[in-house]
Amino acid sequence: MSKRVLCKFFAHGACLKGEHCEFSHDWKDPPNNICTFYQKGVCAYGSRCRYDHVKASCEQSYHPSSSASLHPLNSDSSILGSTRVTSNGAATITELSSHSGPSLPIIPAWNGESEFHVPDCFNAWNPEPVYQGFLQDSGVSESRITDASERPICSFAAAGNCPRKEKCPFIHGDLCPTCGKQCLHPFRPEEREEHMINCQKKQKHLEALKRSQEIECSVCLERVLSKPSVAERKFGLLSECDHPFCISCIRNWRSSNPSSGMDLNTTLRACPICRKLSYFVIPSVIWYSTTEEKNEIIDSYKEKLKSIDCKHFDFGSGNCPFGTSCFYKHAYRDGRLEEVVLRHLGAADGNTVIAKDVRLSDFLSNMHLR
């Protein structure tokens, strides 16, 4: 319904309201880019304003399908009121039409330069209750909205510091044990859960990154994450052992020329430290501390490669030397995946071997013609 305009908090990567947000969390929806100060007649930024300077009448043509068009547009307040219907129900109409209109110009002193444009949410079809409340005197919204889970939490408190402290008209969220901010909504259990999970994941990643800082590569003897170029600041994990290297160092070593009789399997493909043979190297930004973490890194890497088309297979017209053990995607142009047909042959010693592609030319090349 009213979820037509892209939420600007969501666009920046963090909307505290989650699914309760009255703005759209769908990238396909257009962002609201209309300057509300211009609507009121004055915008201090003039032509330098990063919001669009269009008149309210034009807005209709911008979003003709907007639900606001269902209602007559007589004055500012009626525009505001009409859109509230769509977002939060009829209960808020009176509140908005009676309070928000006249109180618009009141902007709290602490609303600094950066907040000055906040009222763009005041735009005709989608006023945002957070700022409504800030602009009105406290207590108004509290008395109107009865369901506690409908009320948003104070975004200032959630960011770490609410200047209004106890006088704040909004719910101050509960303290998140992981990030230590007041960002857990007391009445929205799913949202709390979601935040906790995300927060813990982030925290874990940060800790792993911190631990990884100290780790040195045994080839260049430098700290992997302190290498001069960003591309080099990555670990190369070996599948069979737990010795850390830079991705560039270990790849260079594995691809270096096997000069002076170095054996591919016992020297080049082995770990430089423990000489355990590993068939592949996995790039990773963080170093793991447990086997599960390592497996997770490997699995997500393989998962990622599986979505990339194999350049050797080339949609079926090429021939991939890695065959069925290739990490990349083997799909034909029509999206059909390659069917793996394994041919089992009984070898002379009684064991079963898996035959690779058998070609006539293989036999011909062994023939000695006289």
Added chain:
Amino acid sequence: MQASRARLFKEYKEVQREKTADPDIQLVCDDSNIFKWTALIKGPSETPYEGGVFQLAFAVPEQYPLQPPQVRFLTKIFHPNVHFKTGEICLDILKNAWSPAWTLQSVCRAIIALMAHPEPDSPLNCDSGNLLRSGDVRGFQSMAKMYTRLAAMPKKG
């Protein structure tokens, strides 16, 4: 080139920092060329090389550490795996079993270990190898001791 220089510089700093860590090895870098190093190693105890100080010359390739450094003895030594005339060393880690995780310091340690445990079956010094292979341990030891006295110990008087 840049990578090898950076790595050698790291090793140089490490050597400076832990000069006293291994009293048997004294690794010195050439003043003007970081790709040339010399090392003084003490002959391991309970071997005919005990009491001697042997000088090694390192020539580090530009592809280091992807390729091993070339090491040879400057001090004459009687050892089955060291060429008597050129000082060339026959050691797998300096040839086909090289690994970039080795450092110049650890190569020195490996050479000390080789001195203590000669491998007579792949000799560069056949006379020495043959003595050991024929079981004449005493003959080998006295020859090695003599050359240690002659070449690796400070002259008396």
